[in-house]
Amino acid sequence: METMIAVEGARKYYRVAKRGKGLTAAVGQLFNRKYEIKKAVDDISFSIKRGEIVGFIGPNGAGKSTTIKMLSGILYPDAGRVEADGFIPYKQRKQYVKNIGVVFGQKSQLNWDLPLIESFELMKFIYRIPREQYEKNLRQFCELLDMESFLGQPVRQLSLGQRMRGDIVAALLHSPELVFLDEPTIGLDVVAKEKIREFIRYMNKERNTTIIFTTHDMQDIEKVCNRLIIIDKGKKIYDGSIEEIKDRYTNVKTIEVLLENGGKETETFDVRRTSVNAVLERIFAERRVKDISVCEPEIDEIIRDIYEGRLRLDAPSAEGGAL
């Protein structure tokens, strides 16, 4: 398959003005500003093929949005190579953006005062979408996302879930082949999330759209993606399938203990390093236990453990994760 996105050694460092405390510092700042360097994206490389659907996850401030911004051409990388759809996004922005769709879940692109449908009509002019294509897309998307009922309402009256669906449709009406969705499910309820997931899947399956999206919700990833990239502190720490990450941790177990005083405790460990016996003995020695269960950790927990440094992904899978 053809390569759609190639990123090599991309870096983005922000310069943040350093603030001292007190009046002297404030006055001093007027003349001699000190800056701190914030490494938002620090040497990231990956490549994505046409037709792939890839989920980016990582804790807040990991550098996901910064990566999306570099890929969509609205931020220059400080170093490294970023190429997408045969363009260098930040250099050939005008040409490049014709064929991409971008949604920033936290910032709506819709016109607050106008009915939703008017914002869609505007896209028709801006992207010069042929009428037939526009109408076909609009009909299909509205049906899939169940939007007919609020097309005529001003955007400011829409619920967050409705607005988000509107934003997604607005970004896809011109049938882009490459789509970036930055937290398209943020703050939505389960039903709205499911609708959006279905829609993303549909766009990828039926139209072979290459999709990259970021989220905090592992469910999004499990239900939609075939590939997962985990970013933390500006670095890529995992790139592969969800199955693989689960496989690597089949030896990791979680023991859940219900205490007599009503408390609940969990402990996660690698069975090849620490025997179940030893863990149980310790627990029984220290606590009064009412109930106990041993389970495989959910993907959410694995991810959390990775963020918190309790599991390391760089360990070869044969040895499993370190506790």
Added chain:
Amino acid sequence: MRAYLEIAVRKFQDKMAYRLDFFMGIVNTAITIVVYLCIYRALYAGASEVDGITYRMVATNFVITLGLSNAFGYNEMFLQDKVHDGSITNEFLKPVSFTLRLLAENVGEGAFKLIFHFLPALLFTLLHTRLCPPKSALHLLAMLGSVALGYLILWLLSFIIQTWSFWLFSVWGIITIKNVLVSILAGTLLPMWFMPAALRRVIACTPFESIYFTPVRIYLGELDGAQLLSGVAVQTAWIAVLGLAAWIFWRRGVKKLVVQGG
């Protein structure tokens, strides 16, 4: 080009949706004009002319100047709001120029107000006040062209200040000062004819004279032949200078955003 035209037309149509705005706009323009005409009628106190300028010329000047300045207003905080909430970067994701798109929207709004605020107010004024006719049909045509150039000068002045939102926390104060300067120096309070000679020489070196006064003089026939051409040439020159400045500020602002990330 087609896209920008569509954007202007849509803005024009959006404006039609607000009926209260529509009536208030007419009333507002008509009242402003009437108030100024009353003041100047009192100042003339029956005199046929002051400094060689008849009351009818003054009335004509005010109808054109005030009518246009009412029609040419729009939300000058637009760019600042977009920079503050970060949605400005969304604009870079569209395959059209943000600057031209903004101009198209403002022009659409201006065109709406010219037709639906200014024309009715003009008809209302004609019911009670006699105005000077244009010197000739050709002068009227030239004046309309000159009005378009005047609009561009005004728009560029505003846009330049708006681009400063990339560096300043708020440009509201500067916009306000600019608007006060325009109303004084472009002749919306005191007709340019009555300005002290020294001040007029200063104004002649600024873009303000080119905004409303050049069209007014063309209409009245004060600028004719070579003078008319040179008036339009000066307008064009200001557009070139201000356009260049606007372009530089805009490029630098965008660069700051895409290089530093805001």
